[in-house]
Amino acid sequence: MPGSWVVELSWPHMLFVAKSDVFRQHIKLMSRRKTLKIWIRGILRLFEEVGIEPGSKVLDIFCATGRIAIPLAARGYFVTGVDFSPSYIAEARAKAEKRGVSDRARFVEGDARNLDKLLGGEVFDAALWLWASIGYYEEEDDEEILRLARRHVRGGGALILDTPNRDVILKEYEPMVVEKIGRYLYIYHHSFDPFTSRLRTRWDVYRVTRKTLRLVASIPVDIRLYSLHELVRMLERTGWEVDSAYGSYKLEPFNPKESRMIVVRAIAV
Numbered sequence: 001m002p003g004s005w006v007v008e009l010s011w012p013h014m015l016f017v018a019k020s021d022v023f024r025q026h027i028k029l030m031s032r033r034k035t036l037k038i039w040i041r042g043i044l045r046l047f048e049e050v051g052i053e054p055g056s057k058v059l060d061i062f063c064a065t066g067r068i069a070i071p072l073a074a075r076g077y078f079v080t081g082v083d084f085s086p087s088y089i090a091e092a093r094a095k096a097e098k099r100g101v102s103d104r105a106r107f108v109e110g111d112a113r114n115l116d117k118l119l120g121g122e123v124f125d126a127a128l129w130l131w132a133s134i135g136y137y138e139e140e141d142d143e144e145i146l147r148l149a150r151r152h153v154r155g156g157g158a159l160i161l162d163t164p165n166r167d168v169i170l171k172e173y174e175p176m177v178v179e180k181i182g183r184y185l186y187i188y189h190h191s192f193d194p195f196t197s198r199l200r201t202r203w204d205v206y207r208v209t210r211k212t213l214r215l216v217a218s219i220p221v222d223i224r225l226y227s228l229h230e231l232v233r234m235l236e237r238t239g240w241e242v243d244s245a246y247g248s249y250k251l252e253p254f255n256p257k258e259s260r261m262i263v264v265r266a267i268a269v
């Protein structure tokens, strides 16, 4: 129609920006004390083993509501979180303020693919790219984010990265999964494309009231799944060297047949 125009949002924009409440439920779930304790303990151990002690500067890429950044700041790290969701960044700032750590937890709103513009020449001791955040865009974008992260971490500094383990996810995945979190019902319709290693999932999200279900979003999530060897190669190409891999933040050794998650630590070379 003349005079009209259509803006197509990428799925990360739909899920994390336009409909940020849809994913906020998952963030709340992952912020429960027991889960968070395991993650923070694991991250601290991975840091301390390579000399990243409290007082160090940490860059948290795709930080969301500061689930990890704020507890690290409370333990004495100086954390800068980057996320493109205005609503998550606002929540992170409010939480940091409430916890009394806003002098050590800073939150920058913007697209991590423009990290240089967002951070200028700032250099950190370590970077985090956590909770299955790699694979949202094209492989070239993942590689670029890793290259940018490397540019902002000093030589000998560390990166912690996690992602679902493709090999186990493929064995386990069901075409349809239903989940209720808080007042939302999620129906995930999965399909896997073996030519691109992308897991495509339509998230149909309903708001549940006492008598009704109201469809509030239908979002086509599309994630590149990686195996450990692919991550290792990509990290090598972008200036990192993987020095250890685990199956979760409990830090048990990575088992390719059983670990649902890959947690890697890489060193900036």
Ligand SMILES: C[S@@+](CC[C@H](N)C(=O)[O-])C[C@H]1O[C@@H](n2cnc3c(N)ncnc32)[C@H](O)[C@@H]1O
Pocket: 012, 016, 017, 061, 062, 063, 064, 065, 067, 068, 082, 083, 084, 085, 088, 110, 111, 112, 113, 129, 130, 131, 132, 133, 136
């Ligand atoms: C699964 S959440 C990870 C949250 C966080 N790392 C944690 O462990 O709690 C993914 C996050 O990535 C953010 N995100 C997605 N694409 C982004 C981009 N291009 N630049 C910055 N943030 C992005 C989303 O807004 C969302 O908060």
